[in-house]
Amino acid sequence: MSLKNWKHLVWGKPHASKRENVLLAKIDWFILSYCCLMYFSNYLDRSNINNAYVSGMREELHMFGKEINNINTIFTCGYIVGMIPNNLMLQVVSPRIWFPAMQIIWGILTFCTSVTKNVEQIYAIRFFQGMAESSTFVGTHYILGSWYKPEELGKRSGIFTSSGLIGTLFSGVLQAAVYRNLNGVAGRSGWRWLFIIDGIITMPIALYGFLVFPDLPRTTKAFYLSQEERTLAYERLEEVEALEQAKSRPLSWNLLRRILSRWRYYGCSLLFAISGETESFGSSNIMGQWMKAIGGFSIEQIDYYPSGVTAVAIVSTLVCATWTDHAQVRWPVLVFMSVACIISAICLLVWSSPIGLKFFAFYLAGASYAGQATTFAWANQICADDDQERAVVLASMNMWNNVVNAWWSIVFYPATDAPRFKKGMIAMICASVATLWITWLVYYLERREWRKRRRLEDGVDEGVDEKKNGDQTLDDPTSNEKKDQTVN
Numbered sequence: 211m212s213l214k215n216w217k218h219l220v221w222g223k224p225h226a227s228k229r230e231n232v233l234l235a236k237i238d239w240f241i242l243s244y245c246c247l248m249y250f251s252n253y254l255d256r257s258n259i260n261n262a263y264v265s266g267m268r269e270e271l272h273m274f275g276k277e278i279n280n281i282n283t284i285f286t287c288g289y290i291v292g293m294i295p296n297n298l299m300l301q302v303v304s305p306r307i308w309f310p311a312m313q314i315i316w317g318i319l320t321f322c323t324s325v326t327k328n329v330e331q332i333y334a335i336r337f338f339q340g341m342a343e344s345s346t347f348v349g350t351h352y353i354l355g356s357w358y359k360p361e362e363l364g365k366r367s368g369i370f371t372s373s374g375l376i377g378t379l380f381s382g383v384l385q386a387a388v389y390r391n392l393n394g395v396a397g398r399s400g401w402r403w404l405f406i407i408d409g410i411i412t413m414p415i416a417l418y419g420f421l422v423f424p425d426l427p428r429t430t431k432a433f434y435l436s437q438e439e440r441t442l443a444y445e446r447l448e449e450v451e452a453l454e455q456a457k458s459r460p461l462s463w464n465l466l467r468r469i470l471s472r473w474r475y476y477g478c479s480l481l482f483a484i485s486g487e488t489e490s491f492g493s494s495n496i497m498g499q500w501m502k503a504i505g506g507f508s509i510e511q512i513d514y515y516p517s518g519v520t521a522v523a524i525v526s527t528l529v530c531a532t533w534t535d536h537a538q539v540r541w542p543v544l545v546f547m548s549v550a551c552i553i554s555a556i557c558l559l560v561w562s563s564p565i566g567l568k569f570f571a572f573y574l575a576g577a578s579y580a581g582q583a584t585t586f587a588w589a590n591q592i593c594a595d596d597d598q599e600r601a602v603v604l605a606s607m608n609m610w611n612n613v614v615n616a617w618w619s620i621v622f623y624p625a626t627d628a629p630r631f632k633k634g635m636i637a638m639i640c641a642s643v644a645t646l647w648i649t650w651l652v653y654y655l656e657r658r659e660w661r662k663r664r665r666l667e668d669g670v671d672e673g674v675d676e677k678k679n680g681d682q683t684l685d686d687p688t689s690n691e692k693k694d695q696t697v698n
Contacts, residue, residue: 230446231537233439235513237424239356240434242366244419245350247371248313251412252346253377255320255383256285258408260495261399264502264512265389270327272398276277279620284333288340288607294576295612296345302597305353305426309345310419316342317412324398324405347374348586348604355590355600357424359447363590367583368531372524375579378492379520384449384514386691422537469599473659477652478603479610485585485645486611487545487618488551488578492519494623496631497572503629518569521577530580531587538643540588543580544649547608548642550577555638575638581645592656 263278299308319339326332354366388407393400424432435443469475490515493498497516501507507515530543557563557571589607593600622637 220260229438229442233435233442233446233465234362234432237437237443238366240422240424240432241353241357242369244415244423245353245370247415248309248419249346249350249366249374250377250380251408251415251464252316252343253374254381254411255316255339255405255408256343256651257287257378257381257495258384258404259323259332260498261286261513262404264495265404266393266399267401267607270401271326271332273329276620277329278625281329281332281336283616283620285336285340286612289344290340290612290616292341292344292614293348294605297601299345299590300352301350301520301601304429305349306420306423306568309349309423310416312342313412313416313419317409317416320405320412321409324409327415332602348608348615350480350648351586351590351604352601353426355368355594355604356447360587360594361538364531364535364584364587365528367587367590368527371531371579371583372527372618374525375520377529378396378519379524381515381540383517386510396662458521465598465602468596469602471522472601473598473655474592475603475606476587477648477655479606481544481586481645481648481652482607483587483614484641485547485581487548487614487641488575488581488638490623491554491572491575491620492579492639493615494619496623496634499625500572500629500631502567503616504565505600515569516572518573518578522573523579526577526580527583531583534584534587540584540591541649541653543584544645547578548649550574550643551642552639555635555642559632559635559639563587568622568681583653588652640643643674 229484245517260278260413263273263527267273268278296308296312308615316339319335319342323332326335351367354370365573376539384404384407388404389400392403395403398406408547422432422434424430427440427447430440430443432440493696495516497519499513501515531547534540534543542611554575557567557574576677584606589603590600593603594615618637622632622634629631
């Protein structure tokens with residue numbers, strides 16, 4: 211395969227219009243650069259609470275039992291509360307203002323975490339931090355769906371999702387470096403310095419967003435886009451007149467009735483509510499807790515080695531997202547992810563398996579993250595004809611996933627179950643099998659909707675053709691002569 215073909219496979223074929231290629235390059239740079247940096251800082255902080263726990267925070271704050279699970283659950287509760295309001299606010303307040311404002315709030319709260327004296331203070335901070343951070347993930351997927359065509363969306367969603375995973379990867383490396391070089395400096399523990407550095411990283415990114423983020427295509431005033439490019443950004447996505455009408459609807463209670471009367475809300479929400487739990491090994495740092503519990507590993511090793519899970523997640527996400535844009539089908543990625551997680555859980559469930567196989571199983575579980583970008587690209591595609599529905603469905607998907615997250619780790623992955631996490635391994639197998647079934651259900655419902663839409667369109671076309679033929683007969687001056695000849 212030539213270099214040109216590889217480029218087309220990875221980034222998609224260039225558009226026929228040079229103007230559209232230039233526009234796409236600009237929005238790729240400014241939208242993806244800010245959203246990826248924002249999500250990087252988001253996940254850097256989110257992951258660092260687990261890294262801090264195994265790097266001295268537990269001992270210094272006298273944490274015991276399931277308190278680390280409680281911290282994550284309280285964060286999730288704040289995340290749930292802020293989800294849909296944050297996404298709807300993007301239709302009221304300029305995203306260029308809303309995103310950086312939320313980022314500044316969680317950056318300040320990150321600084322506050324570095325001076326906490328007890329676990330109760332962390333509980334309060336994490337709840338409000340969850341509310342602020344809930345603007346990022348689904349908000350960005352809504353923005354991406356507003357700027358990109360379906361065949362452009364998968365790889366951009368994959369790049370965005372990978373930026374959060376890079377934050378997780380960098381978190382372990384950063385914690386190890388901080389522990390080695392800053393632990394005890396100015397009388398502060400290494401884990402406290404970690405949150406200070408997080409906050410310092412976050413603030414300049416927020417300022418960058420204020421300056422360059424382009425808002426939505428129909429409202430953008432970005433200085434780097436000409437008026438012609440702003441018009442093109444909106445018009446290139448308008449394939450049917452109905453889509454423009456749907457995007458101009460004002461917010462009203464009719465939105466609720468419209469959404470709840472369709473299958474999309476239920477199908478997409480159920481899909482990510484369950485499939486998202488296949489990420490539990492990575493999100494709960496099960497590998498780090500396993501290594502700490504069995505002993506024989508240094509703190510730096512406990513920080514470094516789980517980064518392999520994240521590395522697999524990044525590669526899987528980018529490869530699968532790129533492939534879905536090329537093939538224009540999303541469901542095979544969820545099948546791949548589910549099968550990988552089933553294999554991983556079985557290997558870990560058999561406790562007599564060698565250490566090397568357990569390392570392999572933990573790393574293989576990183577493939578679970580490949581479904582995240584694909585699932586949201588799929589939902590963006592399903593709801594492309596209704597902008598408001600799309601905003602709510604994307605938020606609802608992440609909201610219901612976090613509703614499950616709020617109790618999932620406490621029930622199936624409590625810290626007291628380390629190192630075996632037997633319940634968690636069984637739960638992983640069940641969640642993966644359920645994901646396979648729900649994937650088929652969404653695929654079936656989407657195809658049924660397509661068939662129904664085609665039948666309606668064909669009926670309209672036939673009606674239009676019949677009307678045209680009737681009008682031509684009425685207007686044809688020879689038609690009466692033909693009738694007279696037939697009578698005679």
